[in-house]
Amino acid sequence: MPLTFKPHGxxxxxxxxxxxxxxxxxxxFFESFRAxxxxxxxxxxxxxxxxxxxxxxxxxxxxxxxxxKAIGKLVRCSRGRIFDAVVDLRRxxxxxxxxxxxxLDDAGNRMFWVPAGFAHGFCAxxxxxxxxxxxxxxxxxxxxxxxxxxxxALGISWPVAAxxxxxxxxxxxxxxxxxxxxxx
Numbered sequence: 001m002p003l004t005f006k007p008h009g010x011x012x013x014x015x016x017x018x019x020x021x022x023x024x025x026x027x028x029f030f031e032s033f034r035a036x037x038x039x040x041x042x043x044x045x046x047x048x049x050x051x052x053x054x055x056x057x058x059x060x061x062x063x064x065x066x067x068x069k070a071i072g073k074l075v076r077c078s079r080g081r082i083f084d085a086v087v088d089l090r091r092x093x094x095x096x097x098x099x100x101x102x103x104l105d106d107a108g109n110r111m112f113w114v115p116a117g118f119a120h121g122f123c124a125x126x127x128x129x130x131x132x133x134x135x136x137x138x139x140x141x142x143x144x145x146x147x148x149x150x151x152x153a154l155g156i157s158w159p160v161a162a163x164x165x166x167x168x169x170x171x172x173x174x175x176x177x178x179x180x181x182x183x184x
Contacts, residue, residue, distance in 0.1 A: 003037045008112070009100025011088050015113035016102065017074065030109040032076065033134065043113065044072060046134040051078075054124040054131070058166045059158070061121015062087055062174070063146045066183040070116035071137040077104035080129030082122045085156045087147065087177065090117040090184045097177055099156045106130075117184045119147050123160050145183070151176040 008016040022029045038046065054060065062085070065071050075084055085101040102112055103125070114120045122131060147154075149171060150162050158165070174180075 003034060003041075005041050005113070008102060009086070011086070011095045011098060011100050011118075012093065013113075013115040013117070014086065014100055017111040017113055019109040021109040032109070033074070044136045046074060046136055048135050048138055049132060050135065050139075051130060051132045053079075054082075054122075054129050055166070056124050056127050056129075057160045057164050059121060059123045059149050059160065059171070061085070061146065061171065062119035062149050063121060063144070064089060064119045064183075065116075065137070065140065065143045066145050067116075067143075069137055069140050069143040070184070071135045071139075072113070072115040073120055073136075074134040075104065075112045075114060075120070075122075076110075076132050077106055078130045078132045079106050080124065080126030081105040082124055082126075082129050082131060083159050084112055084122045085120070085149075085158070086114050087119040087154055087156075088117070089119055089147075089177075089182075091182050093117075097153070099154045101156060121149050123158055123165070125159060145180070146171065146174040147177050147180050148172075148174045153177055
């Protein structure tokens with residue numbers, strides 16, 4: 001069952017990944033990942049699966065890892081609904097500092113590929129949301145970094161007001177893009 005890979009958001013490297021989805025009276029079935037098709041599309045190997053659960057209005061991000069341990073992420077909302085956002089951090093990119101977003105939910109077989117060089121974050125839109133993501137490398141505290149989720153310079157239209165967002169102290173203290181060191 002083939003996966004499709006479509007450019008998304010006008011930023012080089014971002015992909016909407018979709019696959020066949022078979023709902024019936026029992027529920028549904030789909031293949032959530034195929035390494036052979038991933039490789040055929042020329043994308044880097046995925047080495048780890050992560051899962052987070054968030055309640056409504058939780059904002060996680062905008063996170064990334066710096067080189068040499070920068071990672072790409074294949075993001076899926078496996079339960080509920082999320083607003084997913086990314087920012088291009090690649091200084092030599094014509095879209096440096098630009099953002100893109102997408103809503104993902106558990107109704108279908110849709111994923112969002114976020115390559116290394118992007119900051120990534122999301123907001124839970126449903127009462128509870130499970131987000132699973134396959135990554136190209138392992139998390140490392142030494143290279144963990146981020147930028148402020150609600151930096152107005154990013155132009156992200158978050159679906160939650162800052163006063164209602166549930167954000168960790170660590171994420172709230174992240175710098176705006178203009179003050180973040182350049183790593184890419």
